[in-house]
Amino acid sequence: MAATLLSPARGGTPLTGRAARAVAELGERAVLCDLYDEAGAPIYHDLAGTTPHEVRELLTALRRLPGAVLDLAAGSGRLTFPFLGLGRDVTALELSTHMIGLLRGRLATTPPSVRERCTPVRADMSDFALGRRFGAVVLGTTSISLLPPDARPGLYRCVREHLAPGGRFLLTTVEVDAVTDGTDETEIIATGRDGRGYRMIEQWSAGDTTRTVTMVPVEPPADGPVTVATTTIGVLPASQVIAELEAAGYAVRSLTPVPGGGRHHDVLLEAEALR
Numbered sequence: 001m002a003a004t005l006l007s008p009a010r011g012g013t014p015l016t017g018r019a020a021r022a023v024a025e026l027g028e029r030a031v032l033c034d035l036y037d038e039a040g041a042p043i044y045h046d047l048a049g050t051t052p053h054e055v056r057e058l059l060t061a062l063r064r065l066p067g068a069v070l071d072l073a074a075g076s077g078r079l080t081f082p083f084l085g086l087g088r089d090v091t092a093l094e095l096s097t098h099m100i101g102l103l104r105g106r107l108a109t110t111p112p113s114v115r116e117r118c119t120p121v122r123a124d125m126s127d128f129a130l131g132r133r134f135g136a137v138v139l140g141t142t143s144i145s146l147l148p149p150d151a152r153p154g155l156y157r158c159v160r161e162h163l164a165p166g167g168r169f170l171l172t173t174v175e176v177d178a179v180t181d182g183t184d185e186t187e188i189i190a191t192g193r194d195g196r197g198y199r200m201i202e203q204w205s206a207g208d209t210t211r212t213v214t215m216v217p218v219e220p221p222a223d224g225p226v227t228v229a230t231t232t233i234g235v236l237p238a239s240q241v242i243a244e245l246e247a248a249g250y251a252v253r254s255l256t257p258v259p260g261g262g263r264h265h266d267v268l269l270e271a272e273a274l275r
């Protein structure tokens, strides 16, 4: 029988299949963590923290929208820094103290002329009040899918309260194709900037409302603990996000496919608050 282990992300989604086997092979050495906690944040940053995915599309949209930018779920600043490169003031809102710590560390090594235009804020994107409005609020990297359904109305309300007249909410979401070999799993090898390889195992069955992604080092050290990072993410088709936005008083003004990879198809939505 396949081992079933609980991932710490999202309160214990079971790890099954390849991810569970990989953890079982490591035995007591395996230390499971969330991808955005103290142990996982450096792995996220190493693997994805500076990739250019979505950057071109978001910068194109932002060039049409004057004013300050609010970067939601900013992480270690993958999108924040290109937004600062446009010469805008950017507020980077992030929930994880460890991810925002990485962002602060990167800002500390940035010239003051850039650093002074960035305001990191630790807050929950579904419940925040910054006391100011922005020309654009961005939620990239399909991070809306990290919010459970009951938290998304709070996101839509907070974004509306922070948009300046004429401002836009730019967000991306992802559609996932089913795996055709019947395993409901995919695996790629991802190499971080420091050259370390990770097995990136994704578990998702067509129709499931969440998918789980697990990172296992390809070459674990000969002894000692081995960090295995997991995250459980909602699968939110663009049609569902559009319906939710419209119910929350937005009009979706454009929908742009973002070139991506494999079975993931990202879509950039541009929404305007009507009331």
Ligand SMILES: C[S@@+](CC[C@H](N)C(=O)[O-])C[C@H]1O[C@@H](n2cnc3c(N)ncnc32)[C@H](O)[C@@H]1O
Pocket: 036, 048, 049, 072, 073, 074, 075, 076, 077, 078, 079, 093, 094, 095, 096, 099, 123, 124, 125, 126, 140, 141, 143, 146, 147
């Ligand atoms: C996929 S990462 C994206 C980070 C960054 N935007 C990037 O492109 O690399 C998602 C981020 O959302 C953060 N996050 C998760 N839930 C959040 C919430 N409720 N409010 C704010 N940030 C949250 C995580 O800590 C993580 O840093």
